[in-house]
């Protein structure tokens with residue numbers, strides 16, 4: 382991987398890298414924050430998955446997570462939200478909720494998407510293997526994300542509980558088989574087979590498999606997408622059904638933006654640090 386940019390931040394390093402991704406079949410950029418403790422030895426990492434329209438830079442520049450991550454000794458690993466570059470398929474109308482910036486953390490099976498759109502494999506396997514080989518990371522992982530990225534974080538953790546110690550989300554798309562964003566993306570990437578969709582639906586996965594990991598979810602009550610797209614009540618019902626350890630906090634007055642994320646990111650970092658033992 383090649384260094385693109387580096388800045389000192391709260392005694393640590395905010396870094397952007399570029400590499401050739403095997404799973405995505407294209408060149409990708411991602412961001413990492415290494416806390417000052419990484420100068421002395423390997424540190425655990427929180428993987429952060431962003432939402433629709435984002436790159437790795439939205440979280441790095443808007444969430445204000447570095448101060449607390451530096452204090453806790455926690456690295457932040459922040460991938461992009463889709464494959465990129467010339468030749469990568471995009472929504473024919475250029476819509477923001479399919480294609481570039483909208484990979485939904487799935488392995489696409491349908492043409493033309495299946496040539497590059499394998500964000501599930503990228504985030505689960507390729508990126509951790511790369512950064513853990515090249516950077517002072519201990520291999521202990523937690524995962525979090527926002528909106529489409531909250532969906533991605535929960536799906537990855539529910540399907541691979543041995544890979545993460547804890548999972549959290551801000552305003553996740555909780556039941557994508559039952560909302561317009563999910564219908565559009567899942568039918569494009571996976572075709573019309575609903576059994577394939579269910580493998581990427583947090584509420585259905587939780588209901589079917591339960592979850593041994595601690596889960597923290599924050600949801601703004603003034604979020605414009607709450608009722609139509611996000612559906613945290615489906616997640617709550619599934620958690621109650623299987624007796625999963627879900628803390629769901631409804632935050633009055635907060636919307637869908639990074640101002641909401643910045644307001645509660647400290648709680649999420651402390652939650653993960655507790656479970657990561659740092």
Ligand SMILES: N[C@@H](CCC(=O)N[C@@H](CS)C(=O)NCC(=O)O)C(=O)O
Nearest residue numbers: 432433434435439477528529638639
């Ligand atoms: N642009 C879309 C909404 C997209 C959106 O809200 N994206 C969220 C994630 S789902 C985000 O994080 N946007 C980037 C940012 O706020 O920095 C719209 O106009 O409806």
